[in-house]
Amino acid sequence: MTQKEWPLWEVFIRSKQGLDHKHVGSLHAADAEMAIQNARDVYTRRLEGVSIWVVESKHVHASNPDDAAAFYEPANDKIYRHPTFYTVPDSIKHM
Amino acid sequence: METLEVNLEEQFQTRIDADVRIEPKDWMPDAYRKTLIRQISQHAHSELVGMLPEGNWITRAPSLKRKAILLAKVQDEAGHGLYLYSAAETLGATRDQMLADLHSGKAKYSSIFNYPTLSWADMGTIGWLVDGAAILNQVPLCRTSYGPYARAMVRVCKEESFHQRQGFEIMQTLCEGAPEQKQMAQDALNRWWWPTLMMFGPKDADSPNTEQSMKWRIKRFTNDELRQKFVDMMVPQAEFLGLTVPDPELKWNEAKQGYDFGDVNWQEFWDVVKGNGPCNHERLQARVDAWEDGAWVREAALAHAEKRKQRAGTAAA
Numbered sequence: 001m002t003q004k005e006w007p008l009w010e011v012f013i014r015s016k017q018g019l020d021h022k023h024v025g026s027l028h029a030a031d032a033e034m035a036i037q038n039a040r041d042v043y044t045r046r047l048e049g050v051s052i053w054v055v056e057s058k059h060v061h062a063s064n065p066d067d068a069a070a071f072y073e074p075a076n077d078k079i080y081r082h083p084t085f086y087t088v089p090d091s092i093k094h095m
Numbered sequence: 096m097e098t099l100e101v102n103l104e105e106q107f108q109t110r111i112d113a114d115v116r117i118e119p120k121d122w123m124p125d126a127y128r129k130t131l132i133r134q135i136s137q138h139a140h141s142e143l144v145g146m147l148p149e150g151n152w153i154t155r156a157p158s159l160k161r162k163a164i165l166l167a168k169v170q171d172e173a174g175h176g177l178y179l180y181s182a183a184e185t186l187g188a189t190r191d192q193m194l195a196d197l198h199s200g201k202a203k204y205s206s207i208f209n210y211p212t213l214s215w216a217d218m219g220t221i222g223w224l225v226d227g228a229a230i231l232n233q234v235p236l237c238r239t240s241y242g243p244y245a246r247a248m249v250r251v252c253k254e255e256s257f258h259q260r261q262g263f264e265i266m267q268t269l270c271e272g273a274p275e276q277k278q279m280a281q282d283a284l285n286r287w288w289w290p291t292l293m294m295f296g297p298k299d300a301d302s303p304n305t306e307q308s309m310k311w312r313i314k315r316f317t318n319d320e321l322r323q324k325f326v327d328m329m330v331p332q333a334e335f336l337g338l339t340v341p342d343p344e345l346k347w348n349e350a351k352q353g354y355d356f357g358d359v360n361w362q363e364f365w366d367v368v369k370g371n372g373p374c375n376h377e378r379l380q381a382r383v384d385a386w387e388d389g390a391w392v393r394e395a396a397l398a399h400a401e402k403r404k405q406r407a408g409t410a411a412a
Contacts, residue, residue, distance in 0.1 A: 025181045
């Protein structure tokens with residue numbers, strides 16, 4: 001097959017003002033403008049969004065799941081980072 | 096090396112058993128990946144081909160309201176196909192290859208779309224019955240073990256419920272209309288009932304992949320379980336409409352709290368699966384024509400994007 005596929009784009013949608021953009025899926029488009037138009041048709045037919053970001057999938061770099069332990073476990077034993085680690089006397093208010 | 100592989104498979108199954116979702120970059124057995132690509136792309140193809148029997152009635156919808164609704168429904172189906180293709184692509188399948196497999200006849204799609212849509216009542220029946228069956232198949236897949244597939248199914252299911260209700264409304268309108276209109280509704284039910292029961296696939300005894308798929312949680316109920324659920328759900332709705340389900344063996348079974356029903360014509364099922372249904376050739380040809388006639392558009396869009404990129408490059412220099 002000599003046919004070239006349109007590039008793949010990842011789509012992020014802000015569902016309403018004040019919220020962040022969230023990944024919703026991907027689609028193919030020849031360029032960014034078409035990707036945004038297609039994202040409008042594919043992912044926001046029922047008022048799911050007020051703003052769209054598209055990023056060509058090849059530009060997304062992801063962490064490796066095999067590294068998950070080394071990557072995230074160091075946070076496990078640092079419970080002093082959470083407010084519940086500390087006892088506050090009952091009589092103290094507004095803390 | 097072999098023990099390492101076994102270990103990975105065990106760990107994988109442990110995660111599945113604990114209902115931990117599998118994500119694209121996670122290790123997975125090759126057979127899991129292959130089965131999912133087949134299942135998801137088959138589902139995507141069904142959405143795509145599923146546009147054709149209904150597209151047949153867009154220009155002949157009985158009112159502007161019905162036309163707008165049917166257009167929206169068919170557009171949703173294109174959308175569902177796209178959500179699913181994109182889920183399959185996270186497993187390493189390419190869009191071009193999936194479409195090539197559809198066009199060559201290597202990949203399958205739901206047999207139900209190989210039946211013709213002869214009257215407007217078929218639009219009602221497809222929404223009510225066929226989408227009703229699809230929902231039963233699809234709702235459990237919102238909890239399937241593969242993350243991108245489950246997320247796509249959540250979106251699909253949200254939208255399907257409109258499809259089913261608009262179909263039921265068409266049926267209700269016909270059934271409350273003139274005797275001829277009610278007869279249209281009955282005729283459509285007569286033609287679609289059995290092919291819809293076939294949508295759940297062969298009997299459990301003839302479905303060798305079910306056990307592994309259930310273990311991997313990419314299937315959560317067996318074909319026969321879903322078929323029974325469907326009949327139990329639909330018979331009261333047909334009664335409400337005043338329609339007769341075309342099955343002389345249909346009978347309430349008090350002991351099992353469900354209906355007993357007749358056996359599907361499995362010869363017909365396999366004939367349609369093998370490509371010999373009433374519309375197999377027509378449906379596939381329509382997809383191939385759409386793909387080939389659209390080739391110049393795909394090429395032109397790429398050339399245009401390339402030209403714009405180069406122009407932007409020149410301007411910056």
